[in-house]
Amino acid sequence: MAGRDKPQIACDDERIAKAPSASLLAQHTVERYALSTPLRRELEEIYKRYGFEVAKLYDPEGVIVFTLKTGYFDNADIVPLSEEAQTEKAFNDFSAAGFACTVRNYLTAKQTEHELFKGFFSVSSILDRLGRDYSQFTSSIVRPFADDAKYTYINAPYSVNGKKGELSPAEEVVSRLGANKPMLFLIEAAAGFGKTCTAYEIVHLLIRNADYLPLFSELSRNRKAPIFRYVLLDEIDRKFPTLSSRLVQTEMVKGRVLTILDGFDELLRKADDTDEFDKQEPMLETIGQFLTGSAKIVLTTRRTVLFEGDAFHTWAANHADNFELVRIRIGEPSISDWLPEDRLSAINATTLNIKNGLSNPVLLSYLRCIPKDKFDAVVQSPQDLVERYFSFLLEREQVRQDLKMSVDTQKSILALIAGDMISRGYTSEQRDYIVELVLRSCLQELEASLTLYPAAERPDREFLANKIASHALLDRSNKEESKIGFINEFVLGYFVSSNILRQPDWLNDDLRFLEPAVTSYGPRTREDKTALLDRIRTSLEFASISYRIDFTAKLSGAVDFPLSSDEAEGLDLDDVNLGSLPITDFQFNDCTFRNCQFTLSSMANVTFLNCKFYGSNVAVGTSDSKIYLLGESGDTAFLREAIQASAVEPAQQKDHPQLLERHVLEKFWPIGREKLMHKHRPISGICTASGDYKPNEIFEAVVRLKKSGLLLQPNNTSFVELNFDRLPEIRQILGRP
Missing domain, CATH: 2.160.20 (Pectate Lyase C-like)
Structure with a gap:
């Protein structure tokens, strides 16, 4: 953070000495007065936070002057302490001393703080820039399908801490920003199911409300150190280059700067190549350190083993008193929400497996936006939906860039780029690298394309390689043109799967490639899915059990x-x-x-x-x-009817229910520990079979303890917590002094 220290506030003595009030202004210590009002004290605190110093208090006039030196310029804020304050003398004195003076209106401390925030953070200009970024992003999604296609954010089904959501994922976040407490929003979705769109939609909603300023970053594009603290500080430097990081962090704590980090799983991967919780917990602990005051942090991520199981739930429960965790899971989109009635009816009349084959936002956007003649062609041969999707985009690319390159040749080059991503373990890279990769590895394809140009208009290989680097399927972000990645994970998965199927002994357990490949095969035939599954079975043995079940079920x-x-x-x-x-x-x-x-x-x-x-x-x-x-x-x-037909449990001793309840409470205060270990515990961890205790018995004991009030239900339905008001009874049940 070199060069980002608080600005120097020293005055130029010689220049001030020439002013009428130089004897007062040249003092290096602030003159203090007996008069001390709450407003004055609050204003001093606020202005000091923004780098100002108290220069002079005009007691009779009811005015206080704050000065700030920014580079070559000296600035003075003339601030009235009441509606009757007289600002002329202060303005004349400091103007004569060479200060650029601004006379402020009389405002409350809260209003003053808001005005300083808007001015220093250039809120209007930043929101304008974010608005342009949003327009470019949304345009990049629909533009490939039709020139007049309109983007609409489609609300997918989602859950909030296990309960069905009623708004939209983006509105769910924005509706909670006014809470006077720190909150961590974890937005999870499968590859290609709307994480980045939701992040942008949050930004879009905040643009309408200048009370909050988004600090938005796509982490897959940050190539800095894979440590959350350094990534966040780097983003602060890049987004607010003229402000000290301490000031930005202060506004984060106050809740005015909302941190939105898209693709948190990318950061986890860079931090460590494993998904073991004890390796990743320090990253989460660092995030927790930023969650104080009214801070709000939004992380979007694909589902990862880090956020599953007892270890993460226990970590979240242990920090429940420090900040609130809001876990939003986005599900598959509803097809009826995406397609107009006429197109939905036409699809339903085909042999296309609409239930499994079309529950993907990428294909739904395609079917929603393409011209009617193209849609009618899809309906005529629904089994070719995916190939028609890519042929449509690649043919449009020939026109958009005047690219004389066949569809098959474009596919071949893009598949090679995907193969390089897999082998080198990246999902985005510098534009120059991609150009060099195409020039080095696709010489035959480039030469064949060059022959299709008239001799008088024939470009060179570098020209064609740069067109590929600007391909509509690769230009994922308009914000950083130096970085190249596939436009979405469905497209990435299509070209990853083509690499997988070409290699009988393919072995790679990187979920950044496995999950998109599986997702892209949702609309395929059963034979196609089986072929892909056979290629990745060995790799799945190294994945978490949840992913292994999920991928196998989707393909078989x-x-x-x-x-x-x-x-x-x-x-x-x-x-x-x-x-x-x-x-x-x-x-x-x-x-x-x-x-x-x-x-x-x-x-x-x-x-x-x-x-x-x-x-x-x-x-x-x-x-x-x-x-x-x-x-x-x-x-x-x-299921209940079938379960009832199974063997009946043997009779238990009379004190069995009490022993079960004690077993549950020991999950919070284990035997041999002098102090209480946990206030919250995940129900899944409590109800794991243990010795003579069956899961259903343990669960029923949890229910009884909740009914008796010894256990409480926090915001998250997956947890229970101890009722500390009943601690004497809990001690008695556990036999603790």
Whole structure:
């Protein structure tokens, strides 16, 4: 942060000496007066925060003067302390001394602070720039489909801390900004399902309200040190180059500067190549250090193992008294919200699997925006939807850039770029590097294209390589033209999958490439999906169990490998067969099942905790062991009826309920610990089977403790917390002094 110290406020003695009031202004210490009002003290504190010094108090006139030296210029703010204040003398004195003087209107301390914030942070100009960025971003999404296409932010279904959202993900964030407490917003979505659009939509909503100033950054484009503190300070330097970082951080704490970091999973990856919580916890701890006062930080991320399981929930619970965590999960978009009725009816009349094949914002944008003749062609051959999508964009690129390069050649070059990304582990790179890569590795393709130009108009290879670097499928951001990345993760996945299918022994567990590849195959045929799954099976063995289940289910429609002694969280499974291979001692937490088949004869000691069941789910067979359905919602009759047919639990001792409740409370205050360890605990961690205690028994004990008031329900439905007002009773149950 060199060169960013507080401005020097020393006055030029010789220049001031020539002024009528030089004997007063040349003092190096501020003259103090007996008069001290709350307004004056508040104004002094506010102005000092912005780098001013108190130069003089005009007691009889009711005026205070603050001075600030910025480079060559000396500035003076003439501030009245009442509506009757006389500012002429102060203005004349400091003008004669060479200061650029501004006479302020009489304002309250809060109004003064707001005006200084708007002036120093150039709020109007920054919001104007952000507005242009938003327009460029949204235009880049729809422009490839039609010149007159209009962008609309489509609200996808989402949940907030496990509860169904009623607004939109962006409005959910903005509606909470006025809370006088620090808040961390974690916006999660699958690859290509609206994280960046939501981040921009938050910015768009804030542009209308000058009370908040977004500090917005796409982390995938920050190549600085992979440490949150340094990344944030670097963003402050880049977005507010004329202000001290301390001042910006102060306004962050006050809640006026809202930090929005898009692609937080990129930062996690740069910090460490693993998803182990103990390796990533320091990053979260650093974020926690910025969450004080009324600070608000928004992180968008794809679902990652870091945010799953007991370790993260425990970390969040341990910090619940320091800041509030608002976890927003964006689901699949509703097709009826995207397409007008006539186009939706036309799609429904085809053989296209609208349920699984079209639940992707990229393809829905394409079907929404393309001209009617192109849409009619898609309807005639829906099985070719993806290839028509890319052919459409690549043909438009030939016209847009006067690019005489066939569709297949464009695909070949873009696939090569994707292959380089995979091998070198990046998703965006300097433009010059991409140009050099094309020149070095695509010589044959470039030469073939050059022959298509008339001799008199034929460009050179460098010219064509630069056209590729400016390709509509690569120019992801208009803000930093030096960085090149694919326009969205669906497009990235298309070209990643082409690399995967060309390599029989492909092995790479980087989720930045695996997830987009799987997502891009949603609209494909069953045969195509099977081919991709066969190529990535070995890689999936190195992924978290939640991702392995998710990807396998999307590509095969089943969980076709055994599950044992583990737990999955946050899955959204549609039309999936569970139990084709054994599932034993396994727990599903906060998962959603739609139209799934549960083969119970292959399940033993399986727990469904806080899961949702919708549509036409069916249960087949019965289980020889217990299946636990805890805290569920939706239509669960199909599963409850089958579970009731299983073996009855043996009778328990009379004190068994009390022992269970003690077992639950020990999760907060473990045996052998002198002090209470946890105020909050995740229900999923509490209800894991332990010794003679079954998950359903533990869950019922949690419910009883909540009803008795010993445990409370915090904002997050996945947690419970101790009622400290009842601590004497809790001590007695645990047998603690």
